[in-house]
Amino acid sequence: MAYSLEDFCVDARGILLKSDNSSGREMIRQKLELLLCDPAFCAAYLGPDSALGMQQVFQDPKLHFCVLTYNMTKQRTSPPHDHGNSWAIYGQISHYTDMTIWSAVSDELENTQIKPVSTFRLQPGQAGLFDVHEIHSIDYPSDAKFVRVTGVDMAAESRRVFDVDTGTVRKIEQVGTDSSR
């Protein structure tokens, strides 16, 4: 049975109204995996004739969670980053995305060292949750297609981006774009 974008947004809204916490976000992750299998959703937003790049396809008017689609032509490895006070769920449509989770330790001078703690690959049909302040990086090949759901509009959310080589962290303020992904 088809599970539409509208179905997903109704379910996500209902879950967040009851459980805006880690267990609720895990329920949304499972719902996103249903949406990833919906042929009409994939054809409409991530088909061969769909617009390239990122599109925001939904923003909840009251709770402000967002659904974005990524129809990417070029390979990309993102820097480690978080989404500030927002959570994020990534769901794969085609190809794959390699996910790395990082841990951070700050010293008394507020220098932040990070190290990778686990990696996993999202295959088509699979979704992965990164909770509030969880540091992650993503790596996908050219022509990868995926969906991302965020707790808020990331264009208005401050977040951290880490440089592993220099051991520095940048705080990205509300810039209106989300180049870190």
Ligand SMILES: [Fe+2]
């Ligand atoms: Fe991210």
